[in-house]
Amino acid sequence: MQHETNEQVACYQTRKLLNPEDPDDVWYYFEKKGYGWINPLHDIPLYVDKQNGILNMIVEIPRWTNAKLELKSAEPLAPIVQDTKNGKRRYVHNVYPYKGYIWNYGCFPQTWEDPSQVHMETGALGDGDPLDVCEIGTSIAKVGEIKQVKVLGVLGMIDSGEMDWKVVAIDIHDRLANELNDVDDLYRMLPGLQHATFSWFRTYKIPDGKKENVFAFREEIQSRSYAMEIVEECHKSWKKLVTGRVTHPNHNCLNTTLDSSFSPYRCSVEEANTHIKAYEASMSDSTSYPKESKLTRNQSLAEISKGDGSNSCYPQHNIDENGNxxxxxxxxxxxxxxxxxxxxxxxxxxxxxxxxxxxxxxxxxxxxxxxxxxxxxxxxxxxxxxxxxxxxxxxxxxxxxxxxxxxxxxxxxxxxxxxxxxxxxxxxxxxxxxxxxxxxxxxxxxxxxxxxxxxxxxxxxxxxxxxxxxxxxxxxxxxxxxxxxxxxxxxxxxxxxxxxxxxxPHVHIPTSGPLYSVDTQVIPKAVDGVDTFLANMENDASRQFRFEDCTVANFHKVLCRGGIMMLPGPKKENLANFLGEAAPFAFLARQAGGRASVGRRPVLELSAWSLEMCVPLFIGSKEDVDEVERLVLGHPVVEKTVMGATVMYEI
Structure with a gap:
């Protein structure tokens, strides 16, 4: 495995294209030895050894440097370029007591944080970028270096209301790699890492006049297994992008190695070379900086497009043994x-x-x-x-x-x-x-x-x-x-x-019920699995559809008769405000013996990263919520605490 890993790293290299009028204007294009030009975001595989959790990482910014370099995903073949704003190159300020970036910073290839899909536990949409990686090894990497890393955990940063995951990983060849395998090892071997990482990400934009970033999950780095779930989700989103099921103007999916039956954006190495030549010619003709894309992260969702009486809960009267x-x-x-x-x-x-x-x-x-x-x-x-x-x-x-x-x-x-x-x-x-x-x-x-x-x-x-x-x-x-x-x-x-x-008194939600309540217009854009669940409901003659434009009325019916109410997103108006809706409804459902989930975690286990945080909500009878989780996540979630609707005494 060691020999194969080294060979795979060595087969990728970058070639600098310099602007003759401005030697600081450097674009890093990627080649594969013996093959030719590639798009690093699409042509470099994500997994080196999926079973052992070893992944390829593209280094964009070496540790202790300040230049804001990133893959220019909107450009053909996605070169690494220094980002610009208002015609000026961007640098991050030093965040005391640190100098520049405090890790080797980059991204995972073949990943994409889908801006049309809401993350179930935070209610935030993806930021439209590849999955970011903080490599914490002891060496200082080079721009464009391909490192093979193992994932240790992930922190959930919320940047301008969008989900911006930061995966913590380490180079498998680093001297500390054998000692670090999960979050707990970080606390043991590098006890100041978590504090430094959160502190840096929280404050690095303040000198530019922006607000502090905030974090989900009570500012704790989540486990390796959870991080791998995020990686796999983003890999699946990338597949939708590169196959044309979803398009986005910030991403040019031109590639040279993917099977043309899989990706319609496959081109030959010769065609890729034509793009490189065209860019070199434009450098010679102009001394201006590369034009900054007018697309902003806040536009990501808007810009995205798709490809191809007897039931009353109240007892009528108390009837005595004589029928009176x-x-x-x-x-x-x-x-x-x-x-x-x-x-x-x-x-x-x-x-x-x-x-x-x-x-x-x-x-x-x-x-x-x-x-x-x-x-x-x-x-x-x-x-x-x-x-x-x-x-x-x-x-x-x-x-x-x-x-x-x-x-x-x-x-x-x-x-x-x-x-x-x-x-x-x-x-x-x-x-x-x-x-x-x-x-x-x-x-x-x-x-x-x-x-x-x-x-x-x-x-x-x-x-x-x-x-x-x-x-x-x-x-x-x-x-x-x-x-x-x-x-x-x-x-x-x-x-x-x-x-x-x-x-x-003491309402109890049946373990399964006849009602299902959801705005069916939002289902086509909901997370995978929700559409299957709804189709099963519609094909079941025992099920009854009840929906009003009032979440309280919909939840009340489910509380009394059983079933499920769904607010699957992904848009904010189709989600539940965590503090104002999801948390109180979940508290009631649990007290009544039901369940409330965001599709991959119980609602009550979450905490609000902001006052306006919104999340998906699947709430009602236990078996119905379990089934949604089974279709979305692959298995129902085991709750930390199980509680029934306990009857203390007779009224």
Missing amino acids: VATRQLLTIKRFCTQQQRQFPHGSNDLALLMSELGVAFKCIAAYAKDRPFMKLYDMQRYADFQIYSSLASSGLCCLIYSTFAKDFLPLDKDIAAGNYVVVYTPLCGVMGGSLGTIFSVYYRKSASGKEGDTSDLVQRSGFDQVAAGYCLYSSSIVFTFSIGFGVHIFGLDIVSGHFVVAH
Whole structure:
């Protein structure tokens, strides 16, 4: 294996083409010895030894250098060129205490982060580039060098809202290679690497006047096995690109080695040589820098194109043994929560009061919407936002309030001491004249008590950190559903007393159900496997399609009867806001014995890298969500904690 590896590395080389008028203007084209010109992005194979996890890496930027070199993928044969902006060559600033790039930086060939596909665990679209690699070995590489590396892990950087994976790898010939095999080895052998890497990527754009980059997964490098899954996903996306199933203006797929039956962009070495000659001639005719592409990463998605009554959840009445209607005690929100206060984490009277305050706001919204059926949705959302905020800000129970409508933290009442709860809410979704809904989520603060909270109370906290979640559905009846950590309970608005009273305590989602709810227009662009799942649903006579333009109404039906609700993406409007929708719905589903997944990981295991992070959502009956994961990922995901809808006592 060692001999074969060295031979494969030696067969690739770069040839510099210099601008005679500007010796700093260098383009690095790639050749294969004894063959001729190649496109490194498409003609160099990704895998050297797939079974042992050895991959080819193209070095673009050597360690300790500052010039921003990259594969010019929009150009024929993808040469390595120094990037330019406004006619000036780009350099990265030194990030104290480091000089330039702190690893050998480059990319994996035959990979592509598809900007039309959302990553299920972060909700971010791909950036349209090859998969980036940070090679951490002890040697300093050369521009265009092909290294053979083994993957150690991956960090999930979010750059301008796009997924920009950074794979951590090491040259298999490096003296440390035998000691490093996974993330845990990095901490043992190179204990400062993770901090240095995150610090560098977070701040290197600040001197250019840009914001800090952010990271998914609580700023932790993910495992080798997870990284290999990302590599394989990006390899499959590249196959779609190079076969013409997908086209993108930032990528020229001209290649000289791929089978023409596989890639329609195959050309001969002679044709490739013609392109090189044309570029050399243009260098002689002009002293200007190579023109910078006007395409921006933010355009990537827009530019991409494709190739070729009996069902009610409420018990009607309690019937005694003689068939007569029996009466039962009506439990209000406050009384019901108080009975449970010692049965769940943070189960104090404060949490019962918080649910009651929300209930008051929901009653006001319901009455306002009923009296104004022709009001514009935006105006109704503003009213709902103000009503919920007013109830929370003056309650003395909250330290932080975040509205997904305002997209901002809202101030607390100055005359009232801060409480201990963080509340996130989506004030209103749906359509006027149809079903409307409010969603909320509650966390217990992490910051010091006695003062207003901060972003640490919300960002990078997993869905498991929630202590309560729920929704209110404004439809033919007003339904307030929530969980405070021990089961899901549905309350109906009693029009006589004006109180929310228990209608269906301890809701349990069947392991499989008849309903499926999804906007079918988004399926053609959803991740592979979702279309197959939907086709199976449509061919099953026992299945029933139910969909409204209101996620609360759709989820409520699935919660009560079983089945699945899907928000598969990839566009942001077809995803679920993590803090405002996905996390609270997932909390409810888990408490009711169901499941919520992004297709490859349970929702509750995720944490928000930003306040506006959105993710795919597959939620409902356990068997149905398992089946989606089986079709998307190849197997259902094993959850860290399994919980059923536990009945504590009879009401």
